Amino acid sequence: DADVTQTPRNRITKTGKRIMLECSQTKGHDRMYWYRQDPGLGLRLIYYSFDVKDINKGEISDGYSVSRQAQAKFSLSLESAIPNQTALYFCATSEQTGQVYFGEGSWLTVV
Amino acid sequence: AQKITQTQPGMFVQEKEAVTLDCTYDTSDPSYGLFWYKQPSSGEMIFLIYQGSYDQQNATEGRYSLNFQKARKSANLVISASQLGDSAMYFCAMRPTVPGYQKVTFGTGTKLQVIP
Numbered sequence: 001d002a003d004v005t006q007t008p009r010n011r012i013t014k015t016g017k018r019i020m021l022e023c024s025q026t027k028g029h030d031r032m033y034w035y036r037q038d039p040g041l042g043l044r045l046i047y048y049s050f051d052v053k054d055i056n057k058g059e060i061s062d063g064y065s066v067s068r069q070a071q072a073k074f075s076l077s078l079e080s081a082i083p084n085q086t087a088l089y090f091c092a093t094s095e096q097t098g099q100v101y102f103g104e105g106s107w108l109t110v111v
Numbered sequence: 112a113q114k115i116t117q118t119q120p121g122m123f124v125q126e127k128e129a130v131t132l133d134c135t136y137d138t139s140d141p142s143y144g145l146f147w148y149k150q151p152s153s154g155e156m157i158f159l160i161y162q163g164s165y166d167q168q169n170a171t172e173g174r175y176s177l178n179f180q181k182a183r184k185s186a187n188l189v190i191s192a193s194q195l196g197d198s199a200m201y202f203c204a205m206r207p208t209v210p211g212y213q214k215v216t217f218g219t220g221t222k223l224q225v226i227p
Contacts, residue, residue, distance in 0.1 A: 033215075040120075042202060042219040088154055097208045099146055100215050102156035 003027050006091050006103035013081050013110055021076045021106050023091030032074040033092040033100070034058075034066060043090065049074055081110040113138045115203050117218035124193045125226050131178070132188040132221045134203035142208045145186040147177065150200040150220070159201075162186060163208070193225045 004025045013019050025032065034046040045058030047066040055066060063085060065077045078085055091103040114137040124130035136145065147159040162170040162177045170177045178187040186205075190197055203218040 040219060043217040045214070090156065094215075096210075097144065097206065097213060099144075099158050099161055100204075100206075101158075102148075105154040105156070107154065 002104060004091055004093055004101050004103035006089075006106045008106060009104065010107045011109070013108070015082055015110055016080050019078045019081055019108070021089055021091070021108070023074045023076070023103055024072050025074075025091075025093045025101075025103075026072065027093050027101055028071075029093040029095055029101070030071065031094045031096070032068065033090075033094070034064075034074070034076045035090040035092060036060060037088040037090065037105075046076065046089075078108075078110075081108075083110045086110045113140070113205055113207070113214065113216040115205055115216050115218035117203055117221050119221045120219075121222045121224070123224050123226055124190075124197075126195060127192055129189060129191045130193055130223065132190070132201050132203075132223065134186045134188065134218060136184050136186060136203075136205050136216075138184075138205060138207070140207035140209055144206050144208055145177065145179065146204040146206070146215075147175070147186075147188045148202045148204065149197075150202065151196075152199070156202075160188070190223075195225050195227065198223060198225045 007022045033048045035043040049068045089106045092100045094100045116135045143164045145162045149157040160172045160175045162179045174191045176189045200220045202220045206215045207213045
C-alpha cells in the first residue's frame with residue numbers, strides 16, 4: 001500500500017461544482033502539503049499544515065480551502081471549480097527536513 | 112528567497128549512453144538539501160537522490176549520481192547507461208535544513224526521452 005494515498009485519482013467536474021480531494025498518510029509525519037502541477041510551471045504549493053491546528057497558505061491558495069481532520073488526513077476543496085483549476089494535484093508529507101513523500105496524484109478536469 | 116533553475120526543457124539521449132540534467136539554485140540559507148524526482152507519464156513523483164549541502168561526497172544511488180558543485184550552486188543529475196524506462200520528466204528541488212518552516216522549491220522540470 002502507498003504511504004500517501006489520494007482519492008479520487010481522476011475526476012471530471014463541471015464549472016461551479018464543489019469538489020474535494022482527500023489525502024491520507026501512514027508515514028506518521030506532522031507536515032502535509034497540497035501542490036498543483038501545470039505543464040511548464042513545475043509544482044506550486046497551495047496549502048501546507050504542520051499539525052492539526054496549523055494551516056498555512058502557499059503560493060496559490062485563492063479558490064482553494066483545506067481541512068486537516070487528523071494528523072494523517074488533509075483534504076483540499078475547490079468550493080466552486082473553474083476551468084483553469086484543471087491540473088494534476090499532489091498531496092505530500094514530510095518530516096522537518098529531508099525528502100517530500102508524494103501521493104500518486106489526482107488528475108482533475110473542470111469542464 | 113529560494114530559486115531552482117532547470118534550463119533544459121527537453122533532452123534526448125541514446126539508450127545505454129549517459130546523460131546530465133542541469134540544475135542550478137539560489138538560496139541564502141546556510142544549510143540545505145537538494146533532491147531529484149522522476150515523474151513518468153503515469154504522473155507519480157518518484158524520489159531519486161538527495162544531497163546535503165555539507166555532505167563531503169557527491170550522492171550516488173545506483174545509476175543516478177548527483178554532481179554537486181557548491182561554489183557554482185549547481186546540482187546536476189547524471190544518469191548512466193540510460194534505459195528506455197528513464198524517459199520521464201525530472202524535477203530538481205531544494206529545501207533548507209534549518210528550524211522552522213522549510214519551503215521546498217521545485218524547478219520547472221526537464222523532459223528526458225531515451226532513444227532506442
